[in-house]
Amino acid sequence: MHIQEWLETVPAVSVYLLVGVVIGVESLGIPLPGEIVLVSAAILAATQDHINPVVLGACASAGAIIGDSIGYMIGRKGGQPLLNWAGRKFPKHFGPDHVAMAEEKFEKWGMWAVFFGRFIALLRIFAGPLAGVLKMPYWKFLIANVLGGIIWAGGTTALIYTLGMVAESWLRRFQWLGLVAALCFGLGSFLIMKRRAKKAAAEREAKAQDQVPAAID
Template identity: 75%
Template sequence: MHVQEWLDTVPPTAVYALVALVIGLESLGIPLPGEIVLISAALMSSHHSGINPIVLGACATAGAVIGDSIGYAIGRKGGRPLLAWLGNKFPKHFSEGHVATAERSFEKWGMWAVFFGRFVALLRIFAGPLAGVLHMPYWKFLTANVLGGICWAGGTTAVIYYVGIVAEDWLKRFSYLGLVAAVLIGLASMLIVKRRAKKTQTAEREAEPVNAGE
């Protein structure tokens, strides 16, 4: 069953809770399709009188901020052993190369990595736990986390809602295109991160003999 068709059968209150829960768990560090669920719910709010887009955006933002904060606390307490454990559980998302790429982004960009990481599929999963592992000051993390959550969740909800209002009839027939676009963007982000991860691993392997010789 299509995600949006399934959401149509769920009471409005449950939709709000579901969106907040899925986005919260994704932000905590569990690979889930938070963006797809949010886009589907926002699209549904454009033609479903029971779904308020403002409340939906607020719930999505709350889920993002709370989930990231919990992930930060877990990462700060668990440290690098946590990343190793996640690598064993989710090797496609938490491989050594992915972690190294995300870690360099955080060390270079700091708060901006948390903010813009909200818009990138893999960094959205990494942001909270990795910021905690790297002991980023919580006030910096929280500031970037809240602003990023508002811009991403609120902005996505607003854009999809108004697109749905303007082209409601068209979207009823071709609403899956929005989901396909979201999936393609997510896949593109993953491919970019994977390429960088492979380059990092290759560079490290090439550097090992040199270090050994020294």
């Protein structure tokens, strides 16, 4: 069976559920490729008539908002021990350098870290749990969470769907290239954030070394 014919047999509700669940689980603090899944689903919506982009965007938004809210509650109840456990369980995502960078952003931006964190791969995982650990007032978190979730999920779906409609004939013949592009986009954003985390860690280490001689003097 040709891939195009197979994709037409995939129930739309399965796509909606997959997107909502993956984004929701990622938002509550478990590293999953939510952005890649959303972009890939939006590309499918542009080439498969039975997938409604409005419903897709709504499911993605709901997953983001609900997942972040659950992550906030978990972080508020779990506190710092939760971050320590996550660091041991997922050292590549919740290592000391990553946590320190995220805390720095929260201290600098406050509730805006939750909003803008939705658009940044690494902070998207941290936003909910870290806001809870730092005891951010829930009403502030909720406003930033809802706005960020809707704008990120709805905006990404609309943008990719629109681009997909413009290039529909090309995507129908070379759809696998679109999926590869989505994968590269997601991995690229993650690698950029990882590099920034390493740079921030190096700067903190250098600062700490400078303070040691000063303390001795």
